[in-house]
Structures are given as C-alpha cells and as structure tokens.
Amino acid sequence: MGQQALYRRYRPQSFANVRGQDHITAVLSGAIKKDDVSHAYLFSGRRGTGKTSIARILAKELGTADRDIYEIDAASHRGIDDVRELKEAVTSLPYESEYKVYIIDEVHMLTTPAFNALLKTLEEPPEFVIFVLATTEPDELPETITSRCETHEFRQPSADQLTDAVQDVAEKEDKEIEPAAAAVIARAADGSFRDAFGLLEKCLRAADGDSITADLAETVTGVPPHELVSQIVFAGIAAGDAESALEAINQAEEKNLDPDTLFARVIAVVRAVLQIRLAPELAEGIQREVSAELYEKITKAADAGADSGITAKTLHTLLRYRNKLSADTLGHLPLEVAIVNMIDR
Structure with missing residues (x-):
C-alpha cells in the first residue's frame, strides 16, 4: 500500500497550525475557552481552503474521540432517507466524549426535502450534538438553514501562504525545492492547499533525485515556462x-x-x-x-x-x-x- 497523500499527512492538527484563517480560528478557540460553542456552524469557501480540517480540529479541541466524529458526504448521501437516518442517529449518546460532532461536507448537495427534514434537528439538536456544515456554494443553501448556523467564510490563501506551505512540506520530506518552483506550484494550485500539496507530490515523483527545480515544476503543473x-x-x-x-x-x-x-x-x-x-x-x-x-x-x-x-x-x-x-x-x-x-x- 502506498504512503498517505501529502495533504492528509500534513493536514493541520491544531488551530495554531492553520494558515490564513486567523479570523476563524480566533473565534472558535475563544468559544471553546469560554465554553460558548455553537450547536451548528456553517463553513463556506473554495475547495482546499481547510473547511473540513478546521471542523475536525474543532471537534478534537472539544475533546471529541474519533469514534464520536462523523463525516458525511452530502453529495452521495443527499436524500430525505439519508437525513432521516441521521436524525435517528443523533439522539444516541456519545460513546466516550462530551460531544458528538457531525461534519456534513458539500451540504449544498442535499435535496430540498432533505433540507426540510434536517431543519428541525439543526434548530434543536440534543445538547451533546454539534453540527458543522461545509460548502463551496453557500448561496445554494436555504436561508432557513444558514440562519440557524454560526457562519464562517474561509479566505482563499495568498500565493505567499501557499508558497510557504509547499516549502515547509518539501523540507519535512527532506527534499530541496527552488523558491521559484514553490511559487510555480502555488500559482498552479489556484488558492487551494490541497491542490498545492497534490502538485508537490507529483513533482516529487517526477524529480530526478531530491531536488525540485522551477523547470520541473512548470513541466508537471502545466504552468507556462x-x-x-x-x-x-x-x-x-x-x-x-x-x-x-x-x-x-x-x-x-x-x-x-x-x-x-x-x-x-x-x-x-x-x-x-x-x-x-x-x-x-x-x-x-x-x-x-x-x-x-x-x-x-x-x-x-x-x-x-x-x-x-x-x-x-x-x-x-x-x-x-x-x-x-x-x-x-x-x-x-x-x-x-x-x-x-x-x-x-
């Protein structure tokens, strides 16, 4: 079996490790310290900006064990029957944590009947349940859903932030990378940490030795030479x-x-x-x-x-x-x- 993908291996494990989303991590960490956590959050932003990563960090910072964290892909579980199963599941107590955290990714993919079924649970969930809804398309969500959530809009990382991230990961992998090569990868990633790490991984595979040059990065990413x-x-x-x-x-x-x-x-x-x-x-x-x-x-x-x-x-x-x-x-x-x-x- 191959190694875990770079974007998973170097996914941030604490709020302190998150890049470019200080306006969100400051609020969430403050809420935890003050024991004032919302029952439902809506994370919106472009793909690869860290929505599900921060959702998992929020759960971990609340002391939630892995078996009490549930990730649901709304793109493949989008119907009313799926939401009815969810409504039944949320009523059961956590296995070993104070909270159960449900992370529903691509929540905008739910059908209208599914949203209607989710509404009551989202409005009055059990006191031990926290929902984190993540989406790339917040405008497609019903206002009745968004109004019941604490909303956070994720910013697209800058080219400098992506370049720094690429250089840091390359260093952790004991590989040399030219600054210009890291910048090429950052440009090609178009505001996505996930894409940046994926492109870096391709460059590492294509490299002849332990060094990534700008020419190699341009060839692999398709960025104009x-x-x-x-x-x-x-x-x-x-x-x-x-x-x-x-x-x-x-x-x-x-x-x-x-x-x-x-x-x-x-x-x-x-x-x-x-x-x-x-x-x-x-x-x-x-x-x-x-x-x-x-x-x-x-x-x-x-x-x-x-x-x-x-x-x-x-x-x-x-x-x-x-x-x-x-x-x-x-x-x-x-x-x-x-x-x-x-x-x-």
Whole structure:
C-alpha cells in the first residue's frame, strides 16, 4: 500500500497550525475557552481552503474521540432517507466524549426535502450534538438553514501562504525545492492547499533525485515556462516585435498550454514591472514568485520607465482584450489580437 497523500499527512492538527484563517480560528478557540460553542456552524469557501480540517480540529479541541466524529458526504448521501437516518442517529449518546460532532461536507448537495427534514434537528439538536456544515456554494443553501448556523467564510490563501506551505512540506520530506518552483506550484494550485500539496507530490515523483527545480515544476503543473512568457513580454511586447511574441504563442500552442493561463501569466509579468516601478517595496514579494532570470528582466524594465515599452497602457490593453474575448472558445487568439493591437500601429 502506498504512503498517505501529502495533504492528509500534513493536514493541520491544531488551530495554531492553520494558515490564513486567523479570523476563524480566533473565534472558535475563544468559544471553546469560554465554553460558548455553537450547536451548528456553517463553513463556506473554495475547495482546499481547510473547511473540513478546521471542523475536525474543532471537534478534537472539544475533546471529541474519533469514534464520536462523523463525516458525511452530502453529495452521495443527499436524500430525505439519508437525513432521516441521521436524525435517528443523533439522539444516541456519545460513546466516550462530551460531544458528538457531525461534519456534513458539500451540504449544498442535499435535496430540498432533505433540507426540510434536517431543519428541525439543526434548530434543536440534543445538547451533546454539534453540527458543522461545509460548502463551496453557500448561496445554494436555504436561508432557513444558514440562519440557524454560526457562519464562517474561509479566505482563499495568498500565493505567499501557499508558497510557504509547499516549502515547509518539501523540507519535512527532506527534499530541496527552488523558491521559484514553490511559487510555480502555488500559482498552479489556484488558492487551494490541497491542490498545492497534490502538485508537490507529483513533482516529487517526477524529480530526478531530491531536488525540485522551477523547470520541473512548470513541466508537471502545466504552468507556462518562464522563457515563453519572457519572450512574449520582453522580446515581443516591450521590444515592439510582434513576430517574436507570436512565435512564442505558437510554441505554447504546440505544447498544448492553456491559453487563459498563458494570458494571465503575461498580464502578471507586465503588472509586476509596473508594481516595482511605482512601488519598489513590493519587489521582494515578486522576486519570490519568479525565476531569477525573469526577475532580472522585470527589474530592468521597471528601472527603464516608459522607455521599456511597458506602461500602464500596456496592462490596460491586455486586460481589455482578455475580458472582451474568451480564451475558452478562441484559444490563444485574444492574446494575439492584443499584441498586434499594441505593436502594429
């Protein structure tokens, strides 16, 4: 049998270990200390932000044994019969704890009759029962359900928080990882700790030895290689060379790179140039997120000012074409049109 997945192995075990959700952990830990815990919680937020992890920590901090913690997947137990079984089960006393904690994940998947059946139990549960409802779609829940819960909205972790998490786990696994590689994984994870650890795991498997480079991370995650992005932005847009930029886009198409991801990366690099030019104190954070070679080109363009060929108008044009034309249906065409519009005048 293979090892446990990284995201499970390094799931936080206490409120102190949770990253980026201080506005929630402070309230929950305070409630426990004051013996003022709610009978029902609603945790909402994007996937991979730690909803079920914090629900389990809440149960553990209350002294709840594993056998008194029940995790239910509402996507596969969504009908009224499932909720009726739950209503019968909650009436039995805990095996060995003060509380029984029911964690219902993806609760928005319950049917309308199931929600109606759950309502009374949620409103007046036995004093030894605590419900934690978790969802990625809070707007799909009936108001009668949300109004009976203490609600907490989970924030999407920042790129820095994801990068730090990836580096910490790599270190615990006794592996070396380039800072730029950790940043690549963080970008590809798109605000999800779970996805970040999953991508790190793939990189560890693909690595030749105990080191993960930025090039390897780009290959595994599908994030556009920094060489292509650099060619589009600096050899193409900044230099006024449409041929060079379009050639790089053609290479991206041959590599089957996601058009929207490439466009977003081009915008991010142009934005980084303007950020360092106008707010130099942001340079350190930007340096952590890109390769040394790309950072050198970004700072050089920032120092050159408008003579670099990259201005606020450049960013505005890119954003306008990305918003106006959909990469979902047009592939790399929106980026190509934006480049031609800027250069062929």
